[in-house]
Amino acid sequence: MWIMFTKNRYESEELRILKALNKRMDLPDKEKQYFSNLQKGFEGELMFDGYLQRIVIQSYILNDLLFEHNHSHFQIDSLMISQYLTYLFEVKNFEGEYYFDGDTFKKINGNEVKNPLLQLERNVSLLRQFFISIGFKTPIEAYLVFVNPDFTLYQAPLNSRIILPTNLNRFIHQMNNQKSTLNIQHSRLSEKLLSSHLTKSPFTKILPYEYAQLRKGVFCHSCGTVMEEYHGREIICKSCAVKENTKNAMLSCVKEFNVLYPQEKLSTNIIYEWCGGLFPKKTIRQVMKENFIISGYGQWSYYE
Numbered sequence: 001m002w003i004m005f006t007k008n009r010y011e012s013e014e015l016r017i018l019k020a021l022n023k024r025m026d027l028p029d030k031e032k033q034y035f036s037n038l039q040k041g042f043e044g045e046l047m048f049d050g051y052l053q054r055i056v057i058q059s060y061i062l063n064d065l066l067f068e069h070n071h072s073h074f075q076i077d078s079l080m081i082s083q084y085l086t087y088l089f090e091v092k093n094f095e096g097e098y099y100f101d102g103d104t105f106k107k108i109n110g111n112e113v114k115n116p117l118l119q120l121e122r123n124v125s126l127l128r129q130f131f132i133s134i135g136f137k138t139p140i141e142a143y144l145v146f147v148n149p150d151f152t153l154y155q156a157p158l159n160s161r162i163i164l165p166t167n168l169n170r171f172i173h174q175m176n177n178q179k180s181t182l183n184i185q186h187s188r189l190s191e192k193l194l195s196s197h198l199t200k201s202p203f204t205k206i207l208p209y210e211y212a213q214l215r216k217g218v219f220c221h222s223c224g225t226v227m228e229e230y231h232g233r234e235i236i237c238k239s240c241a242v243k244e245n246t247k248n249a250m251l252s253c254v255k256e257f258n259v260l261y262p263q264e265k266l267s268t269n270i271i272y273e274w275c276g277g278l279f280p281k282k283t284i285r286q287v288m289k290e291n292f293i294i295s296g297y298g299q300w301s302y303y304e
């Protein structure tokens with residue numbers, strides 16, 4: 001086994017922000033839909049990662065990349081560098097019945113959806129140009145992967161670039177039957193790609209949110225209700241009786257604050273308020289002291 005995952009996949013900043021906001025405000029329908037699409041997309045990518053983990057030939061796998069070439073940004077779900085080829089995978093977690101109608105892509109009810117094949121073409125063309133600009137000539141093979149087992153595609157165009165859920169196992173098997181021996185050139189390519197990856201996405205479009213408008217409190221991870229019962233080491237949800245460890249609940253609450261307000265300093269008072277007054281300040285100080293560094297002094301101290 002030689003496969004190397006050189007770049008892991010994480011929830012995007014945008015997804016983490018929307019996740020935190022979703023609990024603390026009523027997202028407008030448009031944002032809710034967008035949030036659910038992001039979440040679904042991410043789950044689909046994780047599903048596909050599971051398949052790629054079964055690759056046994058020598059290869060580098062880079063996940064979730066963002067590049068800019070000639071003022072165009074493009075995102076790549078998964079990239080796999082093998083001896084002769086670089087594979088580009090565009091992963092879609094669509095569910096339900098779809099069909100291609102000429103150049104358009106539609107749901108069975110006729111609603112048009114952004115054509116993922118066009119997106120794939122755009123990305124592969126930009127990636128090719130990008131490879132040339134950084135001095136690499138390896139050919140690229142691009143695939144559109146539908147990972148959801150509940151996805152059906154009618155009238156699939158005779159396009160070998162589309163991998164359907166039922167073909168995924170066979171595809172991985174075929175990949176594993178190839179020969180691949182990597183050399184220093186491949187590792188240079190991988191490094192070059194990693195160093196060109198952009199961390200700030202220009203696609204991020206988060207609605208404005210204000211601290212005063214956000215619901216404060218600790219929310220039950222199981223039913224979403226505000227937790228009201230504090231019992232020292234654990235807190236209990238009144239509506240579904242789920243118990244949560246105080247420390248974990250507080251830290252995940254603090255993490256959410258950090259995601260929404262990365263510039264703000266974390267003080268005991270802020271955390272107290274953010275958690276809806278559920279935890280005594282003494283407990284907050286204790287937990288925070290164990291997990292953060294205290295800066296400043298007395299009432300001006302904050303956690304880093």
Ligand SMILES: [Zn+2]
Pocket residue numbers: 220221222223224225237238239240241242
């Ligand atoms: Zn609950």
